[in-house]
Amino acid sequence: MLTREQVLEALRDVKDPEINRSLVELNMIRDIHIEGKTVSLTVVLTISGCPLKAKIEDDVIAAVKALGAEEVHLQFGSMTDEERAALSAQLRKNQGGQTHNMTPGQAPVLNPILAKDSNTTFIAVTSGKGGVGKSTVTVNLAVALARLGKKVGIIDADIYGFSVPDMMNIEQRPTVIGETILPVEKQNVKVMSMGFFVEDNSPIIWRGPMLGKMLRNFFTEVHWGEELDYLLLDLPPGTGDMALDVHTMIPQSMEIVVTTPHATAAFVAARAGAMAKRTGHEILGIVENMAWYEAKDGTKEYVFGRGGGAKLAETLTCELLAQIPLGQPDNHPSEPDYSPSIYGEKTEIGQLYIDMAKRVIEKCGEAVKQ
Ligand SMILES: Nc1ncnc2c1ncn2[C@@H]1O[C@H](COP(=O)(O)OP(=O)(O)OP(=O)(O)O)[C@@H](O)[C@H]1O
Ligand SMILES: [Mg+2]
Structure with a gap:
């Protein structure tokens, strides 16, 4: 029997191709439902017309199927302005983990x-x-x-x-x-x-x-x-x-x-x-x-x-x-x-x-x- 934790764990290795960070870490995976060998979940994209949507879709489906799921139903959503602002702040904070001064x-x-x-x-x-x-x-x-x-x-x-x-x-x-x-x-x-x-x-x-x-x-x-x-x-x-x-x-x-x-x-x-x-x-x-x-x-x-x-x-x-x-x-x-x-x-x-x-x-x- 598949569990939510297993799905999340598997998706930890799937990265947003633009940001190069895990979808899980970026809080882009939501609403995981599991019924037998069918998994449905929502991927919340940074913007609705994300150009790399197809790649994300393929990667997520492949990762969940590798766990043993037979069917994967994906829905896409997009972040709210607040979520985007929080993500932007997170990316900035984590760029190398600290701020740098060029010259005093x-x-x-x-x-x-x-x-x-x-x-x-x-x-x-x-x-x-x-x-x-x-x-x-x-x-x-x-x-x-x-x-x-x-x-x-x-x-x-x-x-x-x-x-x-x-x-x-x-x-x-x-x-x-x-x-x-x-x-x-x-x-x-x-x-x-x-x-x-x-x-x-x-x-x-x-x-x-x-x-x-x-x-x-x-x-x-x-x-x-x-x-x-x-x-x-x-x-x-x-x-x-x-x-x-x-x-x-x-x-x-x-x-x-x-x-x-x-x-x-x-x-x-x-x-x-x-x-x-x-x-x-x-x-x-x-x-x-x-x-x-x-x-x-x-x-x-x-x-x-x-x-x-x-x-x-x-x-x-x-x-x-x-x-x-x-x-x-x-x-x-x-x-x-x-x-x-x-x-x-x-x-x-x-x-x-x-x-x-x-x-x-x-x-x-x-x-x-x-
Ligand atoms: N080896 C080459 N053979 C043929 N055409 C070339 C060659 N190198 C550059 N060109 C052409 O010459 C033109 C000018 O090239 P490019 O735009 O790279 O120059 P640039 O120095 O960047 O120009 P600018 O100063 O306007 O930025 C372009 O149309 C480019 O396709
Ligand atoms: Mg030029």
Whole structure:
């Protein structure tokens, strides 16, 4: 004979996929009734249109059937505003179990990923000017790191010019529980972007200080679920306010500087690199994007010039991490998990990103050992 306690015990292992905590612990399981081998229960979701409802349903049914139940009747409900607020408070309280101060005199930061003892490696992707491929490099490096089994997040820190949701084809919106935001996951990468909070692609008209605040919120209000190995930041072009904010907010961040192969582009990118050095950010290396175009007969055409990446690496005394040729991902909207800007794992450019990710892991390992 099945008991309520057994059912609860079995469901202790079923996690809410977004929050990454047990449904039982989150008080999401209610009204358990057992009649012979039939179990009925209610799962109270954080929001009524929870995008991961189907996954929760499958997991709960599987767990209860594993106990020996023959039939499982599931009903779904959604939390009240009070319950959501309580859950939000609980998540904040339990994020690492304590609050952390970044620097004395500043507001406490609730998110432990920013704490000094956090194991998350921050990598800001930057460049001197726009359109060189920062966002493309960010999303592809993130996916490559995830393909290598790492836990990865992206913060699209380009608050005005956000592009990560489109590049990854994310249509889902983040779940907001009280004041806590849960990132959206795509291709095993957790993503947070201002684009999730803007209706109809309307322009954002906030000024500098507001932008910094928004970025800070991405660190303090976002519940990443589990400790990330890597958190990549896609920075806006140039060496403006936002770049400075990142420097002050995450002094331990490393940087990847993206450039095109043209000598003047490298010269401009050197400014971004110089700023990183001044603020003490370690430069992990240079990515030369749009390095060449490979014609059908295999010859390389250096349409945007040549040597910019190597020159920049020399100027900043760091490594040229990768040279990525021109080429669009050959993905089709009918594929599952389609995204327009992510190169397939088996493609030539996809492999270049895997190599880059391996080198990044190696270099960060080195950095940790020192
Ligand atoms: N290797 C490449 N081959 C072909 N197209 C590319 C490559 N890298 C980037 N692109 C394209 O170039 C454009 C600019 O890239 P992306 O948006 O990544 O640059 P960005 O530096 O983030 O720009 P911004 O400064 O506006 O944020 C995009 O349309 C992108 O798809
Ligand atoms: Mg960009």
